Amino acid sequence: MLKIKVYGPGCARCKETEEIVRRAVAETGVEAEVEKVSDIQALARAGILTTPAVAVNDVVKVSGRMPKLEEVKAWVDRRL
Amino acid sequence: MGQTGTAGGTAAGVAAAEYRPHSDAVWRSLIAGAPLLAVWWLVYRQLAPLAAWVTYGLLSLRAGRLARSAEFFTFEAPKVLMLLVLVVFGVGVIRSFFTPEKTRRILAGRRESAGNLLAAGLGVVTPFCSCSAVPLFLGFVTSGVPLGVTFSFLISAPMVNEVALVLLFGLFGWKVAALYAGTGLIIAILAGWTIGRLRMERHVEEWVYSGLASDQTQPDVRMEWADRLRYGRRAVREVVGKVWPFVLAGIAVGAGIHGYVPEGFMASIMGKGAWWSVPLAVLIGIPMYSNAAGVIPVVQALLGKGAALGTVLAFMMSVIGLSLPETIILRKVLKPALIAAFVGIVGLGIVIVGYLFNLLL
Numbered sequence: 001m002l003k004i005k006v007y008g009p010g011c012a013r014c015k016e017t018e019e020i021v022r023r024a025v026a027e028t029g030v031e032a033e034v035e036k037v038s039d040i041q042a043l044a045r046a047g048i049l050t051t052p053a054v055a056v057n058d059v060v061k062v063s064g065r066m067p068k069l070e071e072v073k074a075w076v077d078r079r080l
Numbered sequence: 081m082g083q084t085g086t087a088g089g090t091a092a093g094v095a096a097a098e099y100r101p102h103s104d105a106v107w108r109s110l111i112a113g114a115p116l117l118a119v120w121w122l123v124y125r126q127l128a129p130l131a132a133w134v135t136y137g138l139l140s141l142r143a144g145r146l147a148r149s150a151e152f153f154t155f156e157a158p159k160v161l162m163l164l165v166l167v168v169f170g171v172g173v174i175r176s177f178f179t180p181e182k183t184r185r186i187l188a189g190r191r192e193s194a195g196n197l198l199a200a201g202l203g204v205v206t207p208f209c210s211c212s213a214v215p216l217f218l219g220f221v222t223s224g225v226p227l228g229v230t231f232s233f234l235i236s237a238p239m240v241n242e243v244a245l246v247l248l249f250g251l252f253g254w255k256v257a258a259l260y261a262g263t264g265l266i267i268a269i270l271a272g273w274t275i276g277r278l279r280m281e282r283h284v285e286e287w288v289y290s291g292l293a294s295d296q297t298q299p300d301v302r303m304e305w306a307d308r309l310r311y312g313r314r315a316v317r318e319v320v321g322k323v324w325p326f327v328l329a330g331i332a333v334g335a336g337i338h339g340y341v342p343e344g345f346m347a348s349i350m351g352k353g354a355w356w357s358v359p360l361a362v363l364i365g366i367p368m369y370s371n372a373a374g375v376i377p378v379v380q381a382l383l384g385k386g387a388a389l390g391t392v393l394a395f396m397m398s399v400i401g402l403s404l405p406e407t408i409i410l411r412k413v414l415k416p417a418l419i420a421a422f423v424g425i426v427g428l429g430i431v432i433v434g435y436l437f438n439l440l441l
Contacts, residue, residue, distance in 0.1 A: 049219040050180050051215060064180070064212065
């Protein structure tokens with residue numbers, strides 16, 4: 001099962017990113033656990049410098065901008 | 081997993097690197113871009129006569145206050161927007177070469193002075209949003225970027241930005257834009273250096289230095305030229321898409337002032353004669369986070385009514401460089417003493433710049 005983390009301390013774009021990720025998971029039907037990480041210390045430990053950021057299985061896929069739905073689908077689908 | 085090795089990074093890169101790199105995309109962009117640029121230039125050259133034609137021909141206004149305001153708006157609004165699109169695109173392409181990760185690597189372990197200089201310079205070209213100020217601060221100081229050097233970056237990044245520079249260039253000319261950029265960098269360098277000298281590390285929240293250092297660094301994303309152009313286009317969509325209403329509103333208010341506020345009206349309030357005008361302008365400017373884009377045209381119109389340039393520059397710097405929301409966010413990692421030092425030192429620097437220009441010009 002994929003573990004997807006959405007990093008963001010609570011900005012509007014971070015929430016939107018979480019929604020995009022959840023939708024991508026739902027639409028591809030991939031088994032994945034989506035977690036929103038808003039704790040700053042956790043952000044720092046993960047080495048995130050700019051938010052929003054998304055990591056799939058702890059590999060940071062995007063940082064500093066909102067991903068597109070299609071992008072997220074490609075990340076999660078490739079591992080099937 | 082990770083077969084493409086594109087983990088991380090800002091930018092188009094992530095998605096883009098998954099497309100096959102094709103250099104003919106560059107040629108296609110160039111071939112499409114050159115005529116676009118030529119059209120841009122032709123239109124830009126014709127904006128003044130166009131504005132006059134709209135005002136006196138199309139709207140058939142008689143020369144007077146209303147006509148002065150209308151001509152100002154129909155000239156300045158398209159001019160500033162066209163400049164914005166071009167410059168934001170160019171800066172976007174430049175920024176695709178600089179990620180916060182790369183900047184951090186360059187700055188880590190730097191000594192002060194040279195580090196402050198470098199940090200202020202990198203602050204201009206590294207993509208930065210004040211919403212990421214805290215994670216960026218953490219990432220910098222925990223990986224060995226000195227506190228003062230980090231501050232030089234955090235001061236110059238918002239203050240010397242392309243939108244402010246375009247507006248200053250468009251409405252005041254290149255000299256004022258260059259003065260603003262130059263003095264903004266100097267403030268960032270000196271204020272960061274001063275904070276470093278003051279040894280304020282103990283005024284950073286304790287948990288910051290306690291074993292947060294992350295060994296997770298994000299590898300660089302390989303970007304093709306096509307990706308960089310895409311990055312520039314996205315910058316235009318995001319930045320211009322966000323600021324244009326403020327720019328138009330600002331220019332509209334400015335146009336009103338142009339036509340209707342009497343000459344010399346501002347001389348008594350924001351003129352050179354009033355010594356208190358500079359600190360007052362800075363104080364008013366700090367809590368204002370109105371998109372700077374909307375403030376500059378208003379201020380430009382005031383300048384025409386007798387406000388002094390130094391006062392105006394100080395006002396703009398404090399609006400853009402010291403924002404209340406950013407200091408509130410930074411409170412999560414900085415203790416009040418350091419926040420106060422940061423605001424105080426930068427504010428003082430801005431006041432000095434204001435006085436200096438009122439004296440010199």
